[in-house]
Amino acid sequence: MKEKAKVLDKDSITRIVMRISHEIVEKNKGVQGLCLVGIRNRGVYLAKRLAACIKNIEGADILTGALDITLYRDDLALASGQPLVRKTEIDFDINGKSLVLVDDVLYTGRTIRAALDALVDFGRPKSIQLAVLVDRGHRELPIRADYAGKNIPTSKDETVEVRLEETDSVDEVVIIEKGQR
């Protein structure tokens, strides 16, 4: 395992959050019925940052929730480490809302598939859009992001690690090369 490259630093992450916030407001023509749901763990912090940024733009509080998708994964038995089940906290009614799902990295699309299944159990939003900080390609399902911070071409032997101050005490995105196998 070695760090190959730093692809985003603190300033670029801040600019991306600001840009995506504007795009969300633009595409939804305001914030009427808008809500954000972050996928645990780092999607939740990104959702909170987006909500704060949108509040600055539009002056309105945006409903924000947290979604844990462990129980909806299709690879529960295959996952190497045992996944920890964490809390889902969506304290508002998602029926009829314009819901933006937020995650840090979009890769195979399977996490998003699981998140969509989970959201359907909570109700029927008017629409679900997807915002991600990094899109690294290699999709295995017909899923795409409505808002992408940065497209980063990667090889499958690499991992993209998003570090956020809220959990990692630094804001950056790095590509990590897995050791020779």
Place this chain on the structure above:
Amino acid sequence: MSWRRKDLLGLEELTKDELELILSTAESFKEVSTREIKKVPALRGKTVVNLFYEPSTRTRVSFEVAAKRLSADVINIASETSSVKKGETLIDTGRNIEALKADIIVMRHNYSGAAVMLARNVNLSVINAGDGWHEHPTQALLDIFTLKEKLGKIEGLNISIVGDIAHSRVARSNIWGLTKLGARVTVCAPKILIPEGIEKMGVVVTSDIDEALNYADAVNVLRMQFERDGETAFPKQLEYFKEFGITNDRLKKARKDIIVMHPGPINRGIEMSSAVADGAHSVILEQVTNGIAVRMAVLFLVSQANEKMKNNENVN
């Protein structure tokens, strides 16, 4: 920290970390029961068999609800209506259930150690839902979960367990769990209902109810099983209530915020007065709600671990 056991047989064998993993997993599962659609697909395609050799409604129903909220299929077998009546041994019953390709057996049995024996002889997961006087791990876990939810922690708490300690698997599992998590446990009962050597489990023993209530953050009141005594029961019940029954008068001398728990079913007017059972100190119904989250967590963890073990065998 990850869970590596295919079975949950008792709390005696668990580490502090394993106990905490179950509790934190249960915390996440609690939310599922508050949804409009109270179901997640985590155990879809799995079959859970409730194998009950002793009558039980609340534990069986709680496991059944928990399994169904995880999308598992549930089959209930009660010994009175099964081949057990025809003399089939426990291990044969277990192997037959295994041949049906079930994944988890939840078993209640009147013999101590029955769950351990079954678990050793089958590859599917076994969850002990009470074996004789030995252990009832999920009941203790839900008691501890409720305490933690109410008081924020377990370490350093003073917990008293009152009632038939000698014949109580609930008491034994609670003592193992609570002491491992750093609580101080006092047991209180008439002398004949305190088993010899119980101090070795690290508990304080008393037969004075006021002493047991003094300083206690919570009191867990066990069910008295007078129905087994037949007709001599009635005077004994009155006497027990007078000496050990929890009443508001007794609680006045305890901590103002003392928590009163009971695993159910309650004998009103024997273990505690109705006023206490329905009063502000009681968390008895919250225990029932929390039981579902705790059992969902246990079903999920053992199923995951067993699946993983099978996969590793295939790889090797």
